[in-house]
Amino acid sequence: MNEPLTPAAIVAELSRYIVGQEAAKKAVAIALRNRWRRQQLPPEVQKEVMPANIILIGPTGVGKTEIARRLARLANAPFVKVEATKFTEVGYVGRDVDSIVRDLVEAAVALVREEKAAKVRVAAQRAAEERLIELLMPKGASDPEETRRSLKRLLREGQLEKQEVELEVTENRAPNIAFLGGQGLESLELSLREAFGPLFAQRAQRRVTVAEARKILETEELERLLDKAEIEREAVRRAQESGIVFLDEIDKIASRGTPAAGPDVSREGVQRDLLPLVEGTTVNTRYGPVATDHVLFIAAGAFHVAKPSDLIPELQGRFPVRVELSPLSENDLLRILTQPEHALLKQHQALLATEGVTLEVTPDGAAEMARIAFELNRSGQNIGARRLVTVVEKVMEEVSFTAPERSGSRVVVDAEYVRQALAPLLQQEDLARYIL
Secondary structure (H helix, E strand, C coil): CCCCCCHHHHHHHHCCCCCCCHHHHHHHHHHHHHHHHHHCCCHHHHCCCCCCCEEEECCCCCCHHHHHHHHHHHHCCCEEEEEHHHECCECECCECCCHHHHHHHHHHHHHHHHHHHHHHHHHHHHHHHHHHHHHHCCCCCCCHHHHHHHHHHHHHHCCCCCCEEEEEEEEECCCCCCCCCCCCCCCHHHHHHHHHHHHHEEEEEEEEEHHHHHHHHHHHHHHHHCCHHHHHHHHHHHHHHHCEEEEECHHHHCCCCCCCCCHHHHHHHHHHHHHHHHHCCEEEECCEEEECCCCEEEEEECCCCCCHHHCCHHHHHCCCEEEECCCCCHHHHHHHHHCCCCCHHHHHHHHHHCCCCEEEECHHHHHHHHHHHHHHHHHCCCCCCHHHHHHHHHHHHHHHHHHHHHCCCEEEECHHHHHHHHHHHHCCCCHHHCCC
16 A cells, blocks of 8 residues: 555545444454554564454345455455355365465456556557557658648547558467366466467458557557566565455354264365465465465354354464454445445436436435335345345336336335335235245
8 A cells, every 4th residue: 555544544435335334344444554564564574473364254245245345445455255165175076275366366467467557558559549540541641741640630539430441460269278177277277378379379460440450459559568577476476465365155164063074074174275375375376376474364254053163273263353243224224225435226316317317215215215124134034235135126126117218207216105116025924935
């Protein structure tokens, strides 16, 4: 972070998108600030300071994933979300846990590449424009300089977009290579493509429009200006120093306090395979070895059946910070509907505005949707804020369907409108059969 945020500022920024859960926001804010503090220490001390990994405990739909995702965006850090249930111990069918680190480095490469590309994009656009002018230049022009100026002006005004030019492009005719199963083979297909792709690449002449040619040339110029080796070095460093791994559904690999038998053997095996990663190890990737000592791991789970204490002791010890997220209240659901920057109701207003329909949701209408969502969560499966999507979609169903024919109209959604829209469902005795 160039200008590191204070923990209070991090919490305030997270609160723009996530309602409530102050304890969880505070925990991740401290973890993020500690990263900056560690970077201010002497190198010999930096090596000794390990991140305090976090377990977020709470029911589905209360914001666990969103907190981790927004934190990574805020820190501009490589981020990867994985479900613990996708992995099985070595010897069983499943993904290799080392693929978590490989995915993290790929995310870091994409992040760094985008940053570097943003710095040279203008230069690439200018170089592509010059090449386009060369393609458009008529042979034997009497005044080449004046012709170039005219073509540049016409290009920038967008008057030549549909004109066709002859362009030499690279066509990759490499055969598709696929592997089924096998631990550690996740990135082998991509590596083979990179190794043998150039053997099958061919240059061919194609007639394309100026608009298409501009995109092709800008991409080529961008690749020429970017230092691939530097990007990979920076990506590995960024993954090691600021990477964030979100391990979802970690409660599903807990042994639930029973003796290790049957499926529990595999569950405990996954925990033991994850342990070196969380403790700190070095994983070989296509960009070189990557150490996980300073990667921040945020685990999450509902822990309805299993408890955090059902995890193996070694893994429990690597997640010293535990935060319990509270179920969403009716007021929380109302705030989620209306307050965040990209709140659900704001999204529907923007969508319907594209059809020329003005959607107005009154305060009592929003409150009624929140009340119904809360009651449905209480009477059936509690799926948190995700229940709001179901309720809002049902309320907006009719206006969304008829919007093209109602262009220029204004629709007011109040409490009575909400009750009428949901009446067929609310009359049923078993709501769980009709609403997820």
